[in-house]
Amino acid sequence: MTAIFGDAALDCFAGNYPEAAHKVEHDLRDHPLLTLDALARLGESLPAASVEYNRGDLPTGVDPESDIANGLSIGDTIRHVDSCRSWAVLKNIEQLPDYRDLLLSLLGELKPLIEAKTGAMLMPQGFIFVSSPQAVTPYHFDPEHNILLQLKGSKTMTQFPAGDPRFAPDETHEGYHTGGHRNLIWRDELAAGGTPWTLVPGEAVFVPVMAPHHVKVGPDPSISLSITWRSDWSYAEADARAFNHLLRKAGLRPRAPGRYPAQNRLKAYGWRIVRKLRKAG
Numbered sequence: 001m002t003a004i005f006g007d008a009a010l011d012c013f014a015g016n017y018p019e020a021a022h023k024v025e026h027d028l029r030d031h032p033l034l035t036l037d038a039l040a041r042l043g044e045s046l047p048a049a050s051v052e053y054n055r056g057d058l059p060t061g062v063d064p065e066s067d068i069a070n071g072l073s074i075g076d077t078i079r080h081v082d083s084c085r086s087w088a089v090l091k092n093i094e095q096l097p098d099y100r101d102l103l104l105s106l107l108g109e110l111k112p113l114i115e116a117k118t119g120a121m122l123m124p125q126g127f128i129f130v131s132s133p134q135a136v137t138p139y140h141f142d143p144e145h146n147i148l149l150q151l152k153g154s155k156t157m158t159q160f161p162a163g164d165p166r167f168a169p170d171e172t173h174e175g176y177h178t179g180g181h182r183n184l185i186w187r188d189e190l191a192a193g194g195t196p197w198t199l200v201p202g203e204a205v206f207v208p209v210m211a212p213h214h215v216k217v218g219p220d221p222s223i224s225l226s227i228t229w230r231s232d233w234s235y236a237e238a239d240a241r242a243f244n245h246l247l248r249k250a251g252l253r254p255r256a257p258g259r260y261p262a263q264n265r266l267k268a269y270g271w272r273i274v275r276k277l278r279k280a281g
């Protein structure tokens with residue numbers, strides 16, 4: 001496959017990774033693995049645990065407990081995405097060899113730039129989002145370094161600063177890294193702190209680790225591909241948050257882990273020891 005990211009995209013990524021959101025161009029178009037039919041088959045091939053889909057006509061903030069099922073199969077949801085008012089994500093597409101090859105070839109173009117900053121590129125994972133017009137992905141955060149490539153239709157991802165407790169309280173981070181839900185509590189007064197990134201086919205946006213965001217699809221059905229990876233830095237940040245959960249339960253008010261380039265090693269090691277002891281116990 002010829003290169004998907006040109007020199008300008010690579011330069012921009014190198015200057016902004018891992019902490020600053022930015023937009024780059026890509027050349028991933030009309031790939032046979034990414035047509036609606038291919039994706040419907042992919043949805044039917046993946047284990048049920050790797051497929052999540054629901055109604056797409058949701059508000060910006062959604063209670064994790066609410067019922068948002070759309071009543072269709074995943075294959076039909078994708079085939080009828082133009083009319084079924086839904087949102088679907090196919091998770092860990094790297095479980096299928098053809099999709100793993102595609103993911104690794106895309107990440108391979110970025111790997112030297114990634115590794116120069118955050119060390120070994122770990123845990124490559126791919127996610128495909130298929131969404132009806134106007135579908136909303138509620139306000140949430142994710143633990144991976146992420147580039148979202150727009151393939152069909154348009155969408156606007158509004159991102160908020162990572163690591164700022166106004167947008168995701170420390171207690172929420174700590175809950176997430178000890179088994180909690182990724183959805184965040186939305187309040188309308190947060191809106192002013194967001195930066196909207198509108199993507200059309202051929203454009204991609206980088207999302208820093210744990211940067212809160214919500215997404216709204218434009219007037220046409222949308223397909224996007226998320227290519228993600230982890231790093232020692234991202235694991236340490238996550239484990240330090242989990243360790244802080246323990247400290248807070250003990251009545252302390254722990255300081256939040258530092259963002260990159262702070263390494264957060266001490267608390268991360270603390271949590272890893274606790275985890276080992278719990279497994280052994």
Ligand SMILES: [Fe+2]
Pocket residue numbers: 140141142213
């Ligand atoms: Fe996300």
